[in-house]
Amino acid sequence: MLFQVEMTVKLPTDMPAEQAAKIKATEKAYSQDLQHQGKWRHLWRVAGSYSNVSIFDVEDNAELQELVSNLPLFPYMEINVKPLCRHPSSVREDDT
Template sequence: MLFHVEMTVNLPADMPEARAAEIKATEKAYSQKLQNEGTWRHLWRVAGSYSNVSIFDVEDNETLHHIISGLPLFPYMEIRVRPLCRHPSSVRDDDS
């Protein structure tokens, strides 16, 4: 199943810079592992904000929830998830 996921990060203003850098480094490694596995298909930054738009390819809702809640930045995120399905006017026969 494909999911469109919007994530906006809101780190506390009083979070020590070293702690923020540590969380971000762990987050980067986690997300790149999922991208290399093909689970996190696309990742785009939203210009002008600490946000991203992502496409996930997972078995089901529960799997997506497990992945998202495992993100090191999860406690500091506002997240919006939308399931995707094929559009009848698509010129593609697959999800590429």
């Protein structure tokens, strides 16, 4: 199943810089691992904000919940999820 996931990060302004850097480094490694596995299919930065729009390709809602809730930045995120399905006019075969 494909899901569009919009994530906006809101770190506390009083978080120490080294703590924020450590969380971000762990987040990067985790997200890149999911991308290599094919679970996190696309990742785009939203220009001008600390946000991204991503496409996840997972078995079901439960797997998406598990992956997203394990993001190190999860406690500091606002997340919106939209399930996706193939458009009948799409010419791509790999978007199911």
